[in-house]
Amino acid sequence: MINILAVGFAAVLAASAPAFAQRAPIKVGTIFxxxxxxxxDGQSVTNGVKLALEQINEAGGLLGRKLVLISKDDESTPAVGVSRANELIAEKVDVAIEGWNSPVTLAMQPILARAGVLDITAVSKADLILAGQSNPLAIRINSSNGFDAxxxxxxxxxxxxxxxxxFLTQNDAYGNGFQSTVEAEFKKLNFAGEVVLTEKxxxxxxxFRVQLTNIKAANPDAVIVTSASNSSGLPxxxxxxxxxxIKAPFVGAVGIMLPTVFKIAGxxxxxxxxxxxxxWNLPPFATxxxxxxxxxxxxxxxGVEPDKSAALGAAALQVWARAVEATRSLDRKTVAEAIRGKSIKGTLFGDATFLPNGQLQPRYVVFKVVDGKNAKFEALQ
Amino acid sequence: MTDSLPHRPLSMLRAVVVAALIGVAFFLPQLFGGSSVAYSTLTTIALFAVMCYGVDVVLSYLGEVSLGHTVFWAIGGYVAALMSVHLGVNGWVTALATIGLSVAAATFLGLVTLRTREFVFSLVTYAAAVVTHEIAFNWDAVGGSDGTVGIPALKLPLGFFTYVGGTQEELWPIAFALLLLTLFFVARFRRSRLGTTALMVHMNPALATSLGVDQRRVRLAVFVISAPITALAGWLYAYQRAYVGPDMFEAYFLVMMLTAVVLVGRRILLGPLLGTAVLIIQQNLLSLGGDWNKVILGFVLAAVLIFWPAGLMGLVDHMRQRWLRKTRTNGRENKRSYMEEVQ
Structure with missing residues (x-):
């Protein structure tokens, strides 16, 4: 349905804009x-991609060609994601921007890589995504657990x-992985203190009253909380x-303070x-x-300001478009190599610097909540 | 001799027709345009259909709803993934290990559930799936919640050369062969002593007991032979997707197995295949979006189970009987025969 709309939309535009009509549009696929x-969440990322794409079209397109969006729904199910990836391959997309859930991304990566489609992971955080086994040219926009820790x-x-x-830690790969990385970072910093208690x-x-009672009894100076359950467990x-x-500061892991947490816990x-x-409104992004x-x-x-999800989607498209512009190529390897280990100017994250393994170097804002009911906070540092 | 003669041309004709249909089926991806989507969709249908036949054998011939077949499905996937990534062995070795391990797991689960029937059987098999899921999810040695990536292309050495199944196009002949093998196996099973005895145990346990049939042995045997069917589908799925994770225990596959079997009707050889085809084609080509797909799937499943417990074939039969009743006068007899079929 969306495909038909997108193609129809493109056809109408192509007919009305002769500059675009000369060459076939460049196809951008999304799977969220x-x-x-x-x-x-997935709709928010897709909206971000779509808006960044429209901004490029308004500015004259890419390599003189128009961009069209083909959006797919992976239903948070790896098996469905694989089907959608195959559909994008059949549509001959020039880039696929994907990934909210790590297992879905891990399942889609080899399918897209084998078909020679450039694949940019917007959100999924698993370390395996950049390990190079399933996609040697992987690129990720969202921060990695290592940087977060x-x-x-x-x-x-x-x-x-x-x-x-x-530590108050969610007992799975995400939570335990985050805690062990934080502990490893403590060692690197020659941390003088000690971990007095771990509750899972x-x-x-x-x-969580049993765990919290134990924490209160241990009387720590800081409690590091890792929880991905933003709509029930975390609030x-x-x-x-x-x-x-508990008097000690509640230090939440990176990226867990989502709008649902503010809405419920106030x-x-x-x-x-x-x-x-x-x-969107804090430095360095505000300028x-x-x-x-x-x-x-x-x-x-x-009608609302963009959240991180939308920004990640938009950044993924912008990074790819700048690299295509710079290399004047749509080839998977050429474009990926212009991103991995390089710095891309002109994205909403400013100069986006990528590590050799394809990970975007994130810029963190450490913040403290000052008005929970209205989700207002101040930047520390 | 003289009796069998008139049948011969007929069975010959039948064999020729079946062979021709198999030949046409093999070239279906080309008939649908030969695109990678045609190949991947048909490979997925063949693969999921094999997965469903394991459940079909238990549901159709024991009358039990196994909610634990995702365990066998995952055994196939995990064995193929872990052995080919960590040991670098070829497809024959992983397939043999898949069969061995799934038979062992089914024997254990079968012995545990030997005394259980119906609701309790379903519950225990479901519990087995939940426990195995938790283990796979939390055990780093098998990949934990992230799963295992980097599964190499399927390699099947055939003596003088090695068949490599990397792309969807290369995997299609293997999926097709596995489906044919499964259909052949299930067709033989239906006519075998075990198949007919199992049906008797299911339909008329009193008769089976009076004939001296050891019901537990029959139930165990059927459950055990069903496991490697589903497991081999999981084995091939691992190579198709090149990634295996705990999502193989997800309800997506369980719902697919059960729906595909009951949709068309039980004890119909091609039923699970047609059911799988309908479901996958709806999901991939006629999708209404994730939420609506689930609403419609649930509605169709409920409607079929409530109104036509014999599946869509039961509905077709019902229509035919109605039509016959209209054209004939002795409607009562036909109605009764329909009721018998439903039950």
Missing amino acids: PLSGGAGP AVIAKYVAETLKAKKVA FAFRDTD ATIEQYRQAD DANNGVVSADIYF IPENVSFVAAYKKAH
């Missing part, structure tokens, strides 16, 4: 969850100067943390410290011209 629990470890060790640290919970848990943790009257969020890689124009266009189109 558009239905189910992660549907709103480093910024949290640095804040706790150097800014808070904590002596006793407690399951992703679906909503009652419950924050409320119960306040009820338990003012209990006040004082929570966390970090993230994009805020980047590409970001300013993107925020204005996004607000006009959707």
Whole structure:
């Protein structure tokens, strides 16, 4: 349905704009969850890609050609994602921007790589995505767990100067992986303090009072909380943390303070410290011209300011488009090599610098919540 | 001698027709345009159909709903993934290991569930799937929640040369061969002593007991032979996707297995294949979006189970009987025969 609309839309535009009509459009494919629990998030990323794409078209297109978007829904299911990846391959897209859930990305990567389609992962965070086994030319926009852990470890060790640290960790690959990386970073920083307690919970848990009682008894200087359950478990943790009257700062892992947490836990969020890689109105982003124009266009189109998901989608498209422009090529290898290990100017993240393994070097903003009900916070540092 | 003579041309004709249909089926991807989507869709249909036949054998001939066949499906996937990535062995070795391990797992699960029937059987098999899922999800040695990446192309050494299944086009002949083998196996099973005895145990346990049939042995045997069918589908799926993770335990596959079997009707040789084809084609080519697909799938499944428990073939039969009743006068007899078929 969306394909037909996109093609029809392109046909109408091509007919009315003779400059575009001369050459076939460049096809951009996206695969994100558009239905189910992660549907709103995936739609947000897709909207970001779409808006950045429209901005490029308005400025005259790419290599003199128009961009068209082909958007697919992976339903958060790896098997469905694979089918959608095959569909994009059949449509002969020039780039695929994908990935909200790591397993879905890991399943799609080899399919796209074998077909020679350039693949940019916007959000999925698993380390395996950049390991090179399934896609030797992988590129990722969202921050990696390693960087996330480093910024949290640095804040706790150097800014808070904590002596006793407690962990409240989600018991799965995400939570345990994050904790062990934070501990490794502590070692690198020659952290003088110690980890006094580790409490674990399951992703679906909503009652954390036993763990919080133990934490209170251990009397730590900082509590590092890792939780991916932003619509139930995490807001419950924050409320119960306040009820338990724990005085130590609540330090949330990177990227967990999403709008649902503010909506549910409200003012209990006040004082929570966390970090993230994009805020439309905080420095350094507030002064980047590409970001300013993107925020204005996004607000006009959707009535709200863009969140991190939308920014990641837009950045993925911008990075790819700048690299295509610079190399004047759509070849997978040529474009990927112009991104991996290089710096790309003119994105909404400013100058986007990529590591040799394809990971975008993130810029963190460490923040403290000051008005939880209205999701207002101030940047620290 | 003289009795069998008139049948001969007929069975010859039948064999020729079947062979011709198989030949045409093999070239279906080309008939649908030969694009990579045609190949990948048909390979996926063949593969998922094989997966469903394992459940079909248990559901159609024991009358039990196994919710644990995702375990065998995942065994195939994990064996192929882990052995080919860490040991670098070829496809024959991983296939043999898949068969061995799935038979062992099915024997264990079969013995555990030997005394259970219906609801309890479903519940215990489901519990087995949940437990195995948790283990696979949390055990780093098998990939944990991230799974295993970098599965190499399927290699099948055939003595003088090695068949390599890397692309969808190369995997299609293997998926097709596996489907044919499965159909042949299930067709033989239906006519075998075990198949007919299993049906008797399912339909008329009292009769089976009076004939001295050891019901537990029959149930165990059927459950055990069903496992490698589903497991081999998982084995090939690992090579097709080049990634195996705990999502192989997800409801997506379980729902696919059960729906494909009941949609067309039980005890119909091509039923699961047609059911799988309908489901995959709807998802891939006539999709209404993730949420609506699930709503419609649930609605269709509920409608079929409530109104036509014998599946879509039951509905076709029902229509035919109605039509016959209209044209004939003795409607009562026909109605009764329909009721018998439904039950």
